[in-house]
Amino acid sequence: MTVAVEVRDLHKSFDRGRVHAINGVDLATGEGEYLVLLGPSGCGKTTLLRIIAGLEQPSAGEVLIGGSVVNGLPPRVRKIAMVFQSYALYPHKTVLGNIVFPLKAQRLDNGQRPDKAQRRSKAEWSAELLGISHLLDRKPRQLSGGERQRVALARALVRDPQVFLLDEPLSNLDAKLRATARDELRRFQQRVGTTTVYVTHDQAEAMGLGDRIAVMDAGTVRQLGPPAEVYDDPADTFVATFIGSPPMNLVPRDGVFVGFRPEHLLPPEYVSGARITVPFEVERIEYLSGDRHAYGSVSRLGEQTRVVARLPATVTTPLAGGQTHEFAVATRRLCFFDASSGLRTDPVAVGA
Amino acid sequence: MSSRATAPQGSPLRQLADREGFLAWAMLLPAVVYIVLVVAVPFGLAVAFAFSDVTAGDPSYDWVGLRNFARIFEDPVFWKALGNTFVFTAVSMALIIVLGKVLANILVADFHGKWVVRFLVLLPWTTPVALSTVAWLWLYDSVYSPIDWVLRNLGLIENHLYFLGRPELATASVIAVHVWRLVPLAAVIMMVGLLGIPTDVQDAAKVDGVGFWRRMFEVTIPLTMPLIAVAALFGAIFTFTDMAVVYILTRGGPTNSTQVLSSWAFIVGIEGGDIGQGAAIALFLFPLLLAAAVLILRAVRKIEVF
Numbered sequence: 001m002t003v004a005v006e007v008r009d010l011h012k013s014f015d016r017g018r019v020h021a022i023n024g025v026d027l028a029t030g031e032g033e034y035l036v037l038l039g040p041s042g043c044g045k046t047t048l049l050r051i052i053a054g055l056e057q058p059s060a061g062e063v064l065i066g067g068s069v070v071n072g073l074p075p076r077v078r079k080i081a082m083v084f085q086s087y088a089l090y091p092h093k094t095v096l097g098n099i100v101f102p103l104k105a106q107r108l109d110n111g112q113r114p115d116k117a118q119r120r121s122k123a124e125w126s127a128e129l130l131g132i133s134h135l136l137d138r139k140p141r142q143l144s145g146g147e148r149q150r151v152a153l154a155r156a157l158v159r160d161p162q163v164f165l166l167d168e169p170l171s172n173l174d175a176k177l178r179a180t181a182r183d184e185l186r187r188f189q190q191r192v193g194t195t196t197v198y199v200t201h202d203q204a205e206a207m208g209l210g211d212r213i214a215v216m217d218a219g220t221v222r223q224l225g226p227p228a229e230v231y232d233d234p235a236d237t238f239v240a241t242f243i244g245s246p247p248m249n250l251v252p253r254d255g256v257f258v259g260f261r262p263e264h265l266l267p268p269e270y271v272s273g274a275r276i277t278v279p280f281e282v283e284r285i286e287y288l289s290g291d292r293h294a295y296g297s298v299s300r301l302g303e304q305t306r307v308v309a310r311l312p313a314t315v316t317t318p319l320a321g322g323q324t325h326e327f328a329v330a331t332r333r334l335c336f337f338d339a340s341s342g343l344r345t346d347p348v349a350v351g352a
Numbered sequence: 353m354s355s356r357a358t359a360p361q362g363s364p365l366r367q368l369a370d371r372e373g374f375l376a377w378a379m380l381l382p383a384v385v386y387i388v389l390v391v392a393v394p395f396g397l398a399v400a401f402a403f404s405d406v407t408a409g410d411p412s413y414d415w416v417g418l419r420n421f422a423r424i425f426e427d428p429v430f431w432k433a434l435g436n437t438f439v440f441t442a443v444s445m446a447l448i449i450v451l452g453k454v455l456a457n458i459l460v461a462d463f464h465g466k467w468v469v470r471f472l473v474l475l476p477w478t479t480p481v482a483l484s485t486v487a488w489l490w491l492y493d494s495v496y497s498p499i500d501w502v503l504r505n506l507g508l509i510e511n512h513l514y515f516l517g518r519p520e521l522a523t524a525s526v527i528a529v530h531v532w533r534l535v536p537l538a539a540v541i542m543m544v545g546l547l548g549i550p551t552d553v554q555d556a557a558k559v560d561g562v563g564f565w566r567r568m569f570e571v572t573i574p575l576t577m578p579l580i581a582v583a584a585l586f587g588a589i590f591t592f593t594d595m596a597v598v599y600i601l602t603r604g605g606p607t608n609s610t611q612v613l614s615s616w617a618f619i620v621g622i623e624g625g626d627i628g629q630g631a632a633i634a635l636f637l638f639p640l641l642l643a644a645a646v647l648i649l650r651a652v653r654k655i656e657v658f
Binding site for chain 1: 555561
């Protein structure tokens, strides 16, 4: 697997070292891979993307694109294309003008600049691919949010970049549009096959789009892996509680946290194989799009702790607030974290 | 009407303060009085004087129709002054915009001590015109000019230049002072424009791979055009109407070669005592200024809606 983008031991500090935005990040994307940087606000994910783009210089460490070190090179020679959160369209240019703009500086393989007709046909190809051919004469202010986002993508696509860098491109869309745009983004990337680094704070986007997810917090990568792995096998308590809605339940017990996902806390008859039964004191129940979220506290696993159980529609056991029910968790679903470091640790016996 | 809700039985004064129709007039009145007294009345007087034979010696008002205009049209100095006003304004405006743009680009750059530099750059604008022009008068002195001295010691010239004694040099000297005085203002206005471009758009232009010049002419200049137009408008109006620089440096000389409308109106009307003719000359500033203001404001509005 060739490596498209790689960062090695990257550090970035602002204000003469007082603020550390990035603290030693190592990452590498495969060719054509869709890598998502996921984390809360201020975790350094956008800074990392801007360093890859060349808009910021790292304080220490190396950035490699296509195998060569690009530290110190300006953005324009890095063969990258970036889509900004605000789309950053040029408001005084038409859609066509926006898409053509990057081509004006480009050199073809034979070293010549593309002429006007070549630029235009390339821009039309790009607009066609994103379904905005009918909008070419409009100005950005005449477009809807979804259309602007496509123009920004078309402008990024038109240069045949080695890497797409996307900085929360869906966050300015309304919730309904976001779901369809997410699907389109994924299909679009699969068609063009370009390596993509995608920054988001939205775990649904990350899970849905990424080949791999890098979960970031406080300038470091907490876990790097495919969505299922990050979800089912979190490396530490941060990842466990940042991903998942509602997040993973953590029950303290003798210097460790016992973790399990809300959907794995079920009435015993729905849990097969080795399992641990726990008394679940239900306080209240929420109905959310077919699922029932039961809030309450469990004992026996460790200290008495407030937890959430997510019961799919297929679980029909009658429940009511104020009652204590016998629930169970499959043993293989339990994760153990060291209470002081937060990292994963060896399983401990939690039997009754 | 939240104040009414909290004080349902307020005093009559308080009820008055809640009436928007009354408040609007109360707030606007001082400004209206001010405009009427210092703009409308003098303007009306100037128009009235232009059609009269009022002089400093005989202030009685007699209608003389267009006689004042006929006389100033016969005077070659008027035409010279009119032409000069346009030349000074056009050349200064062009230089102010170009140099102001360069300076604005320097001012937005991030470097140590940029606040000190920004402050120093603004100084020429904050100094009263008359004072700074007196300083320039000394810089242009026929014998003791430091500019002369430096050029002579560098071996670039052999004799005195007599900046204000030769028509072309005097013209250039006046324009130089205008430019020196107004570039800081234009630079600060354009700097605001540059700072107003969203960072994302600037970053996008960098990532899109175009070089410095294309980025400047295709992205930053179009996006700051409204403020460039405002800077141009200010530069034009300040040079067009200014008489202090010309009057202090050259008094319109040598032989009226740097005379402008405002200085000529002052010399004829106040110093020469022919208030009617002076007013007629000064009136020529008005339609031209009006046209310039309308043109530039229209340009601004056109650009604003892109």
